[in-house]
Amino acid sequence: MIKIIAQLNKLASDTVFPPVCVNCKSSIPDQKQFLCQSCFDEIRLNSALYCPKCMSRLPGTDKCHDTSYVLAPASRFEAPIPSLIHTFKYKKIEGIGTILCAMLISYLKETGIDLSRYVITFVPLHKSKFRARGFNQAQIIASVVSDYFSLPCLDVLKRVKNNPPQAKTKDFSERIKNISECFQITGPESVSGKNIILIDDVSTSGATLNEISLLLKKYGAQKIIGLVVAKA
Ligand SMILES: [Zn+2]
Ligand SMILES: [Zn+2]
Structure with a gap:
């Protein structure tokens, strides 16, 4: 019975939604x-880390401006990346998650950073948003990337304020205000003395990564790399 239903579903989805x-x-x-071949061919990976303040390429994980983290964007927020990220974020299509994770993994390898002394964590969703969506895309990505590099994945951050999405708050100072005191740390001892790769899907203003990096540093974290699929 289940098989027949699956076949009917496949037939229905092919008829109503031909593959696009x-x-x-x-x-x-x-x-x-x-993706079609030409969209797939549009994907470009970066090979360096960047200063989140002025977007200069950095030698290794050295700093340019005095920022709380260095930015590691696997790609630019240009087609087809926004469509991939958006579809993954709202529909949790595993195969798209696989493409995004593959991009992050190839990019990290390309940077040549010694990852052996890092732990991985991710930008949390507020629990009401997590409940509504059923998953956190950054957490899924973090778990795949940490498995690949055999690095610990820490679930130690909590979003305590459910603010309007960053995309809806326009200017930078408003974004900073919007994000401040949004996060708490649940396992401070596990970040003390650690180098941390903090994962999110996209970085826009960088306010979220900055806020969390400051919090992690307050609890003794050392170097922090903000790893994202794309910098918008
Ligand atoms: Zn296409
Ligand atoms: Zn700079």
Whole structure:
């Protein structure tokens, strides 16, 4: 019975939703490919870390401006990346998560950073948002990346204020205000003395990564890398 239902569902979804590229909507042979070849070919990976303040490329993990973290964006927020991130964020399509994780892993390898002394953590969702969505895309990415590099993945951050999404707050000072005191740390002893890779899907103003990095440093964290799929 289940098999028949699965077949009917497949038939229905193929009929109603023929496979299309999640970015340009052109027809593709199989929905599991998510992107057409030309959109896939548009994906460009970075190879360096950046100063989050002036976006200068950094040599290794050295700093340029005095910032709480260095930014590690695997790519730019340009097509087809926004479509991939958006689809993953709201629909949790595993295959798209795999593409995003593969991008982060290839990029991290390309930077040549010695990751052996790092632990991984991720930007949390407020519990009401987590409940509504059922998952945290940053947590899923963090768990895949940490498994790949055999690094510990710490679940130690809590979002205590459910603020309007960053995209809806326009200017930088408003974003800083919006984000301040949004987060708490639940396992302070586990971050003390550690180098940390803090994962989110996208960095826009950088206010979230900055706020969490300051918090982690307050509890003794050493170097912090803000690892994101893309810098918007
Ligand atoms: Zn396409
Ligand atoms: Zn700088």
